Amino acid sequence: MAENQAEATTAEQTATEAEPHGDATETTQTEATQPDTAIDWKAQARKWEKLAKANHEKAEQADQLREKAEKADELQRQLNELNAAKAWDETVAQVSKDTGTPEDVLRLLKADTADTLTEAAHGVDGE
Numbered sequence: 001m002a003e004n005q006a007e008a009t010t011a012e013q014t015a016t017e018a019e020p021h022g023d024a025t026e027t028t029q030t031e032a033t034q035p036d037t038a039i040d041w042k043a044q045a046r047k048w049e050k051l052a053k054a055n056h057e058k059a060e061q062a063d064q065l066r067e068k069a070e071k072a073d074e075l076q077r078q079l080n081e082l083n084a085a086k087a088w089d090e091t092v093a094q095v096s097k098d099t100g101t102p103e104d105v106l107r108l109l110k111a112d113t114a115d116t117l118t119e120a121a122h123g124v125d126g127e
Contacts, residue, residue: 095121 091114096103099121109124111117 091117 092103092106095101095114095117096106099118101121101124105124106117106121109117109120111120
């Protein structure tokens, strides 16, 4: 009988050591959720990769828009310069017509407005 009790105690200890934190169903559930977690990580990785690609595409579009805006600004600057040059040519032609001073002479004078150009043209004519 002593042998039966010793065997029963040993069997209980072995069973307890094999299941230290509850019954076997908890361990099975934990093991069952681990593959789901790995699938979730894969899904998350795909999701983040998709977002990164979308952000990359948007960044490229933003770069293209920025380049186009810079080009538009440069073209606008050039247009403004051409319009200013055309307006100045018209001013020189008008002052030449009003004063009788040739346009070539007026272009040599330092002036930035029609009034200063007219004054300078009168100074040239007076000499």
